Amino acid sequence: MTCSEFLAELDDLIDNSVTPTLRADLELHLRECEHCVITLNTTRKTIEIYRQHELYELPTALRERLQAAILAKCKRGC
Numbered sequence: 721m722t723c724s725e726f727l728a729e730l731d732d733l734i735d736n737s738v739t740p741t742l743r744a745d746l747e748l749h750l751r752e753c754e755h756c757v758i759t760l761n762t763t764r765k766t767i768e769i770y771r772q773h774e775l776y777e778l779p780t781a782l783r784e785r786l787q788a789a790i791l792a793k794c795k796r797g798c
């Protein structure tokens with residue numbers, strides 16, 4: 721699994737709507753990729769904050785900025 725593939729499944733992982741097989745693949749990637757661990761934690765925290773304010777949907781621009789930033793780091797680091 722690449723970082724792009726991981727990020728594509730990130731929302732479903734946080735929502736627990738991935739299949740057990742996919743979850744195993746995602747967790748395998750997390751063991752190998754510190755950048756995606758950080759992205760997962762950051763995104764999860766951000767979503768929790770939004771949920772507390774009853775604004776569940778992340779603004780698309782924010783989500784895209786977050787993912788672009790992490791992908792830029794992964795190009796150097798992964």
Ligand SMILES: [Zn+2]
Pocket residue numbers: 722723726749753754755756794798
């Ligand atoms: Zn990654």
